[in-house]
Amino acid sequence: MPVYIYLVIFAIAVAYSFNPVSTVAVAASSITFGLPLAMAAMVGIMCERTGVVNIGIEGTLLTSSFFGFFVAALSQNLIWGLLAAIASGAVTGLLLALLTVSWKMDQIIAGTIVNILATGLTSFFYKQGYSLPAIFPRWSIPGLSEIPFLGRVFFQSGPITYFGLILIFVLYFAIYRTPWGLRTRAVGEYPSSAETSGISVLKLKYTNVIIAGAFGGLTGAYLTLELVGSFDRGFSAGKGFTALAIMIFGRWNPIGALLAAIFFGFAQALANQLMIDGLVNIPGPFINMLPYVLTIVVLAFSAGKVRGPAAAGQPYEREQA
Amino acid sequence: MFIVKLVRAWITPLIALLIAFSIGAILMITQGADPMRAYQSLFTTAFTTQEGLAKTFGKATPLAISGLAVVIGLRAGLFNIGAQGQLISGALAAAWAGYAITGLPMIAHVPLCLLIGALFGSIVGYIAGALKAYRGIHEVITTIMLNSIVLQLAEYLSNGPLKEEGSIIARTPDILDSAKIGTVSGLPIGFLLSGLLALGVWWIFKKTTTGFRFETVGKNKNAAWYAGIAVKRNTVFAMVACGALAGFGGAVETLGVVGKFEPAFNQGLGFDGITIALLARANPLAVIPGAILFGGMRGAGPTMQFSAGVSPEIIDLILAIVLFFVTAPIISRVLKLKSDSNTQVTSGWGSN
Numbered sequence: 212m213p214v215y216i217y218l219v220i221f222a223i224a225v226a227y228s229f230n231p232v233s234t235v236a237v238a239a240s241s242i243t244f245g246l247p248l249a250m251a252a253m254v255g256i257m258c259e260r261t262g263v264v265n266i267g268i269e270g271t272l273l274t275s276s277f278f279g280f281f282v283a284a285l286s287q288n289l290i291w292g293l294l295a296a297i298a299s300g301a302v303t304g305l306l307l308a309l310l311t312v313s314w315k316m317d318q319i320i321a322g323t324i325v326n327i328l329a330t331g332l333t334s335f336f337y338k339q340g341y342s343l344p345a346i347f348p349r350w351s352i353p354g355l356s357e358i359p360f361l362g363r364v365f366f367q368s369g370p371i372t373y374f375g376l377i378l379i380f381v382l383y384f385a386i387y388r389t390p391w392g393l394r395t396r397a398v399g400e401y402p403s404s405a406e407t408s409g410i411s412v413l414k415l416k417y418t419n420v421i422i423a424g425a426f427g428g429l430t431g432a433y434l435t436l437e438l439v440g441s442f443d444r445g446f447s448a449g450k451g452f453t454a455l456a457i458m459i460f461g462r463w464n465p466i467g468a469l470l471a472a473i474f475f476g477f478a479q480a481l482a483n484q485l486m487i488d489g490l491v492n493i494p495g496p497f498i499n500m501l502p503y504v505l506t507i508v509v510l511a512f513s514a515g516k517v518r519g520p521a522a523a524g525q526p527y528e529r530e531q532a
Numbered sequence: 533m534f535i536v537k538l539v540r541a542w543i544t545p546l547i548a549l550l551i552a553f554s555i556g557a558i559l560m561i562t563q564g565a566d567p568m569r570a571y572q573s574l575f576t577t578a579f580t581t582q583e584g585l586a587k588t589f590g591k592a593t594p595l596a597i598s599g600l601a602v603v604i605g606l607r608a609g610l611f612n613i614g615a616q617g618q619l620i621s622g623a624l625a626a627a628w629a630g631y632a633i634t635g636l637p638m639i640a641h642v643p644l645c646l647l648i649g650a651l652f653g654s655i656v657g658y659i660a661g662a663l664k665a666y667r668g669i670h671e672v673i674t675t676i677m678l679n680s681i682v683l684q685l686a687e688y689l690s691n692g693p694l695k696e697e698g699s700i701i702a703r704t705p706d707i708l709d710s711a712k713i714g715t716v717s718g719l720p721i722g723f724l725l726s727g728l729l730a731l732g733v734w735w736i737f738k739k740t741t742t743g744f745r746f747e748t749v750g751k752n753k754n755a756a757w758y759a760g761i762a763v764k765r766n767t768v769f770a771m772v773a774c775g776a777l778a779g780f781g782g783a784v785e786t787l788g789v790v791g792k793f794e795p796a797f798n799q800g801l802g803f804d805g806i807t808i809a810l811l812a813r814a815n816p817l818a819v820i821p822g823a824i825l826f827g828g829m830r831g832a833g834p835t836m837q838f839s840a841g842v843s844p845e846i847i848d849l850i851l852a853i854v855l856f857f858v859t860a861p862i863i864s865r866v867l868k869l870k871s872d873s874n875t876q877v878t879s880g881w882g883s884n
């Protein structure tokens with residue numbers, strides 16, 4: 212595990228002995244704030260591992276939380292909202308795949324188009340005055356949720372939290388231990404040799420980018436249907452970009468990104484708790500800018516040292532016979 | 533030959549606009565509004581009424597300048613999404629200089645405010661440029677993060693240390709009269725300045741070695757390095773230039789239109805700048821007509837609400853569709869145009 216995680220664990224252990232109530236709150240919020248970032252980072256990981264830079268995660272989150280919220284509000288049914296969010300996320304993935312894989316557009320511009328289209332669509336169709344019937348309830352896992360500290364932090368969460376965490380571990384396993392993962396990594400590193408060994412590069416890219424979009428849709432559903440319970444213009448608030456930083460910080464590895472995201476969540480939760488307890492008096496804007504500053508600082512220290520998939524960002528052209 | 537070239541250059545943007553307006557019309561019909569009436573009120577307000585024209589050019593000015601800031605970046609192989617933050621930084625700094633520095637004649641006060649705006653914009657640009665050149669962090673991420681950071685800082689400052697005394701909302705005091713820029717026979721001076729800037733940027737890329745270096749680095753870093761160009765220094769310099777321009781644009785808006793700094797006022801200008809720059813195919817001179825069109829739509833958008841019951845957010849959507857059709861190679865494929873040289877701004881996160 213990276214050093215900073217030991218530091219976080221140490222800090223929590225020390226704080227717990229002084230003030231257990233606040234410490235449990237901080238640890239639980241670290242997961243709450245960190246999870247959407249981790250899940251969104253998985254979108255980036257899946258895409259970049261197949262050689263597609265996805266800067267449109269922000270647009271995927273925005274679109275899917277929009278559809279998740281309004282479908283759930285109009286049907287008064289959270290499950291329909293969840294499905295709509297996942298489907299609309301997959302559509303944004305399809306759009307990105309079309310632009311970058313088939314049309315070989317510049318991937319950064321393509322992602323920006325996804326973002327700007329998502330902003331335009333969601334702000335035009337946004338209507339005030341709708342509300343959800345409820346949000347996804349927390350499930351206390353019998354037995355496990357009774358454990359002191361860990362029970363409150365990990366085992367009293369909503370269904371998408373559990374599901375998302377499981378998926379992150381599944382993705383880790385899939386990338387490093389399955390044929391699909393091997394092919395994906397091959398395409399992300401050296402697509403023409405992958406093609407030579409019989410992998411259909413274009414098909415795999417499409418599949419992965421669309422699945423990644425669906426995963427982003429699940430993230431959007433988490434934000435609106437489990438965490439916040441409402442939707443506003445510009446709802447995703449830059450999380451999709453922070454997720455890219457987390458992807459890099461976590462070295463394109465799902466578990467690494469999960470830990471990095473929890474670290475981000477921890478910083479945010481700590482700042483909030485210090486405010487609530489009145490221990491420090493930081494003006495609100497400085498609390499709000501924390502994740503953004505942290506993103507830049509983390510990148511400044513890690514970006515030079517890590518290397519992403521070699522073919523990420525390059526359009527793939529099949530050689531003509 | 534010249535005509536053919538001209539048609540080639542304009543046909544894709546024009547068709548993109550046409551498609552976007554058509555999709556906009558269909559959406560209006562689905563909402564039970566009359567698109568003809570909406571567009572008519574939009575364009576007659578924006579381009580024929582005195583008040584509307586003032587608004588159009590007022591909006592077009594910062595749009596043109598932030599569009600130019602994006603153009604410089606694109607030419608140098610950088611995707612400057614941060615025009616927004618650079619612009620806000622310049623707008624706030626100019627507002628502060630406009631009310632806090634007293635006793636200067638207009639001839640000194642106005643240029644000073646503009647320079648301070650450009651300086652603060654360039655600082656924001658410098659951060660992104662240096663992080664790109666020396667740490668290899670893609671400018672899209674840093675500039676997006678800087679947009680949010682600058683916005684939060686501006687909210688803090690205009691609601692705290694720089695807040696107008698006794699005001700309920702977050703805003704700075706009004707700038708002094710000696711810092712205001714007015715109009716010349718109906719045209720805002722700020723807009724004329726943006727025209728001059730467009731000429732200046734065009735000239736830099738056409739005639740100077742600086743422009744040539746930017747473009748060489750933008751097209752091929754390795755070749756530029758081999759030719760003895762200091763690639764990293766050029767990257768930083770290009771981002772500083774982008775930031776200075778955008779900051780200048782923010783300052784012009786403060787001095788010429790808003791008259792103070794209010795956080796809600798400059799939202800989204802930098803993002804429209806991106807669409808304008810891509811619509812203009814990174815040609816500085818084409819930025820001006822694009823900015824006038826967008827300025828008119830932004831300025832007169834709210835009137836569609838009264839006259840045709842269309843929510844002004846339709847403009848966001850129309851502009852997004854324009855961007856889609858200008859950048860995606862659909863139109864050129866359908867028309868079987870020789871594919872226009874695709875803009876490439878992607879580079880790895882940790883490399884170079």
